[in-house]
Amino acid sequence: DAGVIQSPRHEVTEMGQEVTLRCKPISGHDYLFWYRQTMMRGLELLIYFNNNVPIDDSGMPEDRFSAKMPNASFSTLKIQPSEPRDSAVYFCASRLAGNTDTQYFGPGTRLTVL
Amino acid sequence: DAKTTQPPSMDCAEGRAANLPCNHSTISGNEYVYWYRQIHSQGPQYIIHGLKNNETNEMASLIITEDRKSSTLILPHATLRDTAVYYCIVRVRNGGSQGNLIFGKGTKLSVKP
Numbered sequence: 001d002a003g004v005i006q007s008p009r010h011e012v013t014e015m016g017q018e019v020t021l022r023c024k025p026i027s028g029h030d031y032l033f034w035y036r037q038t039m040m041r042g043l044e045l046l047i048y049f050n051n052n053v054p055i056d057d058s059g060m061p062e063d064r065f066s067a068k069m070p071n072a073s074f075s076t077l078k079i080q081p082s083e084p085r086d087s088a089v090y091f092c093a094s095r096l097a098g099n100t101d102t103q104y105f106g107p108g109t110r111l112t113v114l
Numbered sequence: 115d116a117k118t119t120q121p122p123s124m125d126c127a128e129g130r131a132a133n134l135p136c137n138h139s140t141i142s143g144n145e146y147v148y149w150y151r152q153i154h155s156q157g158p159q160y161i162i163h164g165l166k167n168n169e170t171n172e173m174a175s176l177i178i179t180e181d182r183k184s185s186t187l188i189l190p191h192a193t194l195r196d197t198a199v200y201y202c203i204v205r206v207r208n209g210g211s212q213g214n215l216i217f218g219k220g221t222k223l224s225v226k227p
Contacts, residue, residue, distance in 0.1 A: 045215070101146075103215060106157055
């Protein structure tokens with residue numbers, strides 16, 4: 001398996017623009033997680049899905065952020081409008097329900113908002 | 115979730131064992147100890163987890179004290195590629211939102227030639 005795939009790997013945009021980050025989880029995994037990492041706040045969970053349904057979005061910073069999972073193999077995290085403070089590395093992770101709780105992380109998307 | 119305390123940084127000589135400590139004095143009976151690491155510019159990577167028995171896999175060993183208030187991750191023969199930030203996390207297994215990973219600041223391990 002190719003692992004968790006994220007695109008783009010790098011994104012530079014201007015303040016006010018819409019940004020869409022994409023994630024393809026490992027095939028067969030039931031859970032999908034979106035994290036954000038900054039120097040100041042470390043690695044934070046934004047939202048997670050189970051069987052394509054959002055379960056906990058309490059980590060989403062504000063209404064400018066939204067996430068969807070239209071099917072088991074694809075999820076998006078959208079920021080509209082983007083702000084400079086949204087600059088961070090965004091990670092997607094997935095895991096299989098059951099006895100193991102191991103999360104597998106993607107390579108991340110480095111977002112820079114100018 | 116129980117809080118964990120880790121030293122901010124450690125050094126280790128290449129080829130020697132790296133012993134990374136973690137304190138989790140408020141851990142509850144249904145919480146597991148997980149270790150992840152993050153190599154620079156990569157996503158976090160699962161290493162090992164345990165409840166109360168010592169565990170070993172191809173990457174590392176996990177030693178948990180009998181009272182479960184602390185643990186040590188052991189990399190038996192550290193290499194330069196083991197340079198990373200190591201996170202100790204305690205969480206409820208299969209616990210829904212209670213089982214989410216909460217990453218602290220971790221320990222930055224530097225393996226030196």
